Amino acid sequence: MGKTRLQAQRAPGKILYSFSTPQQRGRETLYVNSVGNYACINSCRFCGRKAAMEGRPNIYEKKAGGNLYLPRAPLAEDILPLAKERIRKRMPDEIVFVGLGEPLLNFPAVCDSIRGLRAFGYSGEISLNTNGAVARWGNMPAQLKGAGLDSVRISVNAVNNVEYNKLCRPKDKDAFLRVCRFLQECAKCGIEVFASFVVGFEEGKIKTKPFRHYRAFALMLGVELPNILRREYVPPTEELQ
Numbered sequence: 001m002g003k004t005r006l007q008a009q010r011a012p013g014k015i016l017y018s019f020s021t022p023q024q025r026g027r028e029t030l031y032v033n034s035v036g037n038y039a040c041i042n043s044c045r046f047c048g049r050k051a052a053m054e055g056r057p058n059i060y061e062k063k064a065g066g067n068l069y070l071p072r073a074p075l076a077e078d079i080l081p082l083a084k085e086r087i088r089k090r091m092p093d094e095i096v097f098v099g100l101g102e103p104l105l106n107f108p109a110v111c112d113s114i115r116g117l118r119a120f121g122y123s124g125e126i127s128l129n130t131n132g133a134v135a136r137w138g139n140m141p142a143q144l145k146g147a148g149l150d151s152v153r154i155s156v157n158a159v160n161n162v163e164y165n166k167l168c169r170p171k172d173k174d175a176f177l178r179v180c181r182f183l184q185e186c187a188k189c190g191i192e193v194f195a196s197f198v199v200g201f202e203e204g205k206i207k208t209k210p211f212r213h214y215r216a217f218a219l220m221l222g223v224e225l226p227n228i229l230r231r232e233y234v235p236p237t238e239e240l241q
């Protein structure tokens with residue numbers, strides 16, 4: 001996706017940020033913004049990325065405490081010095097590679113950064129949030145595991161290709177098959193898999209399913225029950241209140 005005039009004028013945003021949620025129960029998570037230009041291969045109907053791209057207030061940048069717009073995808077050379085400095089000051093319990101967009105579009109840098117963190121001696125949990133639909137660099141789960149990834153949270157959001165295409169509008173109409181394959185390959189490599197599903201979204205005739213359908217599907221894919229995550233859709237305006 002090309003840059004808007006607004007994006008071209010923006011100062012580069014944060015690569016690292018932290019915030020805590022009640023679910024974390026005192027655990028400290030360091031987030032690594034791994035995506036340039038808010039890039040993604042999907043255009044999910046429920047995604048708040050559009051607001052960020054238009055420079056409007058959005059929940060992601062509100063939580064991060066600042067702009068997350070990066071004019072280009074960060075390299076490991078950009079991420080690692082910042083992360084090491086942060087670890088030296090205060091050791092996070094967990095480091096999560098995320099984006100306002102899709103981190104695996106920047107797969108080589110994500111993999112190199114994970115490897116670099118392990119070489120530096122970071123022994124906490126390393127995780128990744130992804131849509132699981134990118135397939136450009138061979139056996140990505142095996143490479144991520146080899147680099148030192150512990151867990152992955154995959155936005156599955158559907159139970160079949162037709163529903164996925166309607167809700168998530170991927171560029172490639174076979175994307176859902178790749179999401180399921182990626183999930184199963186991660187599990188096979190020994191990466192702990194979490195599967196998340198947005199519920200409560202409705203736009204005209206397109207609606208998310210009741211959570212029990214998603215839970216049954218995720219169990220069929222082999223995801224452990226406690227790792228099946230329900231994400232209640234909250235309209236962007238309510239999220240910001």
Ligand code: SF4
Binds near residue numbers: 041044049
């Ligand atoms: S996969 Fe994630 S970042 Fe991409 S459009 Fe969907 S919700 Fe937004």
